[in-house]
Amino acid sequence: MERRSFLLSTSALALSQLLIGCSEHNQATLNVQLLKGSIPGQVVSQFSRGLKAQLKFAPVEQLEDLIEKLKDWQKKTNTKEPEWGISLPFMKSNQKSAISDLVTMGDFWLTQAIQDKLIKPLEVAKIKHWSALPKRWQNLVTRNDKGQIDSKGKVWAVPYRWGSTVIVYRRDKFQELGWTPTDWSDLWRNDLQGRISVLEQPREAIGLVLKKLGQSYNQENLDKVTNLEKELVSLDRQVKFYGSTKYLEPLITGDTWLAVGWSNDVVQTLGRYPQLAVVVPKSGTAIWADLWVSPAGKENEDLLYQWVDFCLTPQVAQEISLLTKTNSPAIANLPSSDMQESLRNLLQMNTDVFDKSDFLLPLSPTATAQYQALFARIQG
Numbered sequence: 525m526e527r528r529s530f531l532l533s534t535s536a537l538a539l540s541q542l543l544i545g546c547s548e549h550n551q552a553t554l555n556v557q558l559l560k561g562s563i564p565g566q567v568v569s570q571f572s573r574g575l576k577a578q579l580k581f582a583p584v585e586q587l588e589d590l591i592e593k594l595k596d597w598q599k600k601t602n603t604k605e606p607e608w609g610i611s612l613p614f615m616k617s618n619q620k621s622a623i624s625d626l627v628t629m630g631d632f633w634l635t636q637a638i639q640d641k642l643i644k645p646l647e648v649a650k651i652k653h654w655s656a657l658p659k660r661w662q663n664l665v666t667r668n669d670k671g672q673i674d675s676k677g678k679v680w681a682v683p684y685r686w687g688s689t690v691i692v693y694r695r696d697k698f699q700e701l702g703w704t705p706t707d708w709s710d711l712w713r714n715d716l717q718g719r720i721s722v723l724e725q726p727r728e729a730i731g732l733v734l735k736k737l738g739q740s741y742n743q744e745n746l747d748k749v750t751n752l753e754k755e756l757v758s759l760d761r762q763v764k765f766y767g768s769t770k771y772l773e774p775l776i777t778g779d780t781w782l783a784v785g786w787s788n789d790v791v792q793t794l795g796r797y798p799q800l801a802v803v804v805p806k807s808g809t810a811i812w813a814d815l816w817v818s819p820a821g822k823e824n825e826d827l828l829y830q831w832v833d834f835c836l837t838p839q840v841a842q843e844i845s846l847l848t849k850t851n852s853p854a855i856a857n858l859p860s861s862d863m864q865e866s867l868r869n870l871l872q873m874n875t876d877v878f879d880k881s882d883f884l885l886p887l888s889p890t891a892t893a894q895y896q897a898l899f900a901r902i903q904g
Contacts, residue, residue, distance in 0.1 A: 551576065551577060551578055552576070552577040552578070552825060552826075552827050553577060553578040553579075553580065553827075554577060554578070554579050554580065554625055554626070554825075554827045554828060554831060555580045555582075555623075555624040555625050555626075556579075556580065556581045556582070556624060556625060556626045556627070556831070557582050557583075557584055557590060557593060557624045557626075557627050557628070558581060558582070558583055558584065558626075558627070558628040559583070559584060559586075559587055559590065559628040559814060560583035560584060560585055561583070561848060562628055562684075562685060562814050562848060562850075563581070563684075563835075563844060563848070564843065564844065564847040564848065566843075566847075567835075567840060567843055567844060567847075568581050570840070571830075571831060571834050577827055582624075584628075587628065587629070587630045587633070587814075590627050590628055590629060591629070591633055591637070591642075593624075593627065594627060594629075594637065594642040594643065594817075594819055595640075595642060597623045597624075597642075597819050597820075597821065598640070598641065598642055598819075598820060598821065600623070601623070601820065601821035623819050623821060623822045624819060624822075625818065625819075625822060625824070625825065625827070625828045626816050626817070626818060626828055626831065626832070627816075627817055627818075627819060628814050628815070628816065628817075629643070629681060629814075629815045629816075629817045630812060630813070630814060630815070631664060631665075631681075631683070631812060631813040631814075631815055631883055631884075632812065632884055632886070634665065634667065634671065634680060634681060634815065634817075635667070635670075635671030635672070635885070635886045636671065636886065637671070637680075637817065638667055638669065638670070638671035638680055639670060639671045641820055642819065642820055643680060643681070643817040643818060643819060643820055644680075644818050644819070644820045644821075644822070644824070645678035645679060645680055646679050646680065646681070646682065646818060646824070646829075646832075647824065647829070648679045648682075650826070650829040650833075651682065651829055651832055651833045651836070652833050653833050653836035653837060653854065654679075654682070654833075654836070656836070656854070657683075657836065657853060657854060658853065661683050661813075661853040662679070663675065664683065664813065664883060665679055665680055665681040665682065665683065665815065666678070666679050666680075667680050671886075673885070680817065681815035681816060681817045682815060682816045682832050682835075682836070683813045683814070683815050683816075683853045684814060684815070684816060684832075684835045684836070684841075684844065684852070684853070684854075685813070685814050685844060685845065685848060685850040685851065685852055685853070686811060686812060686813040686814070686850065686851045686852070686853055687786065687787035687788050687811070687812055687850050687851060687870075688786075688787050688804060688809045688810060688811050688812070688851075688870075688881065689723070689728060689731075689732070689784065689785070689786060689787070689809045689810040690784075690785060690786075690787050690790055690802050690803065690804050690805075690809065690870065691705050691708075691710075691711075691782060691783075691784060691802065691803050691804075691805060692772070692775065692782070692783050692785055692790050692793070692794075692800055692801070692802045692803075693705055693775075693781060693782040693783070693800070693801055693802075693803075694775065694778070694781050694782070694799055694800060694801075695799050695800070695801050696799050697719075697778075697781040698781070701715050703715075704801070704803070705782060705803060706803060706805070706806055707736075707805045707806045707807050708732045708733075708735050708736040708805045708807060709736050709807075711732075711759060711762060711782070711784075712736075712755075712758060712759060712762065716762055716781065716782060717761065717762050718761075718762065718763075718764045719762070719764060719780050719781040719782060720762050720763050720764060720765075720780055720781075720782050720783070720784075721763070721764065721765045721766070721767065721771045721772070721774050721775060721780045721782070721783035721784065721785075722759075722763050722765075722766055722771075722783075722784045723766070723767070723768055723771060723784055723785065723786075724766040724767050724768045724771075725768060726895040726896050726898070726899035727741065727810075727884055727895060728784070728810060729756075729759075729766075729784075729899060730746070730752075730756065730895055730898060730899060731810055731882075731884075732784060732805075732809075733752060733755050733756055733759060734749065734752070735805065735807050735808050735809065735880075736755065736807065737749060737750075737751065737752065737755065738807075740882050741810050741882040741884055742882055742884070742885045742887065743891075744887060744888060744891045745891065745894075746891075746894050746895065746898060747894075752898075753898065753902070756898070756902045757902060760902050760903070764779065764780050765779070765780060766903065771783055771784075771785055772785060772789065772790070772793050775800065776793070776797055776800075786812070787802075787850070787870050788849075788850060790802055790870070791849040791850075791867060791870065794864075794866045794867065795864070795866070798866070800866075801866065801869075802866070802867075802869050802870055803869055804869060804870065804874065804877055805877075806874075806876075806877055807880060808877060808879075808880030808881040808882065809877070809881050809882075810881065810882060810883075810884055811878075811881050811882065811883050811884075812883075812884070813853070813883070816832050816835070835854075836854045837854070838854060838855055841853075841854035841855050842855055842858060842862075845858055845871065846858060846862055846863065846871075849867060849870075849871070850871075851870075851871060851873060856873060856875075857871075857872050857873055858871050858872065860872060
């Protein structure tokens with residue numbers, strides 16, 4: 525899955541290779557590599573106050589880059605020392621120092637990271653606010669050693685923010701039409717023929733059709749879903765543009781009137797173009813989450829757990845949510861007075877819609893091939 529990172533709002537302190545604290549011998553250090561824009565710099569500064577430790581926060585542009593870092597660290601950890609009888613202790617030391625204590629991971633990669641032994645379980649007893657986290661979020665990151673959701677498994681990650689797949693549309697065009705979209709089924713209305721942009725992702729494009737039909741985004745056997753291909757063909761007639769990076773540009777220029785997109789992309793655009801509005805489909809949607817994970821081969825120090833717990837405190841969670849314009853798993857809703865009116869549909873969670881929504885869980889290789897083949901056939 526692709527999901528582009530976004531920059532902090534101008535009110536947020538830039539976080540770029542942020543280093544806080546003076547370097548002293550035997551001083552505790554917290555090394556974090558995180559998705560750029562996912563944590564405001566002032567939140568890190570707030571955490572550092574009164575803390576006798578060194579903090580090193582390095583932002584990375586893409587979630588995919590962080591996955592590659594985890595793979596590289598695993599290779600270094602598994603590299604054997606030379607067998608010619610000469611000990612080179614600095615090699616082992618350098619390898620360990622290169623591994624961060626915490627890394628941002630998208631929930632979509634969690635299963636594979638566990639299977640490939642890229643990360644290690646966390647001790648939730650050391651996270652005071654873990655018990656206050658809603659069960660759905662706890663269940664998402666509680667997995668067995670194969671990476672499958674298992675209530676008896678271990679906790680492999682802690683979520684700190686989330687977003688969803690949404691509908692964004694032009695107010696001016698829909699004012700002329702005399703109605704506004706509220707759900708996926710609206711994409712099939714005759715008024716929108718040739719006026720829609722859709723994400724060029726099999727799981728997203730097919731998934732929204734599945735939700736229209738009352739199914740899950742995680743349907744394993746598409747052949748069992750009645751009328752799925754017929755509905756996809758019908759939707760394709762409505763679509764003018766498929767894309768995963770510049771799918772909002774046709775909407776801004778007026779070439780399309782409605783787009784399906786990721787909430788973290790959409791929030792950047794809403795502030796600059798007031799003619800745009802956003803809605804979370806009422807029949808449910810796809811949800812993504814950014815997680816804290818600990819790389820394998822690294823000892824978990826108390827400072828790591830202090831930071832994770834700090835992110836889950838209601839006041840800090842609210843600050844992260846408002847400044848990065850995403851939702852927080854630690855708080856149900858933000859005060860409407862604290863957010864822009866254009867963002868309220870995104871940041872004020874509708875419990876009924878959230879309960880109908882799905883995390884995109886990894887499918888079997890057979891199912892994945894089925895999604896890809898169907899999507900290619902519809903486009904071709």
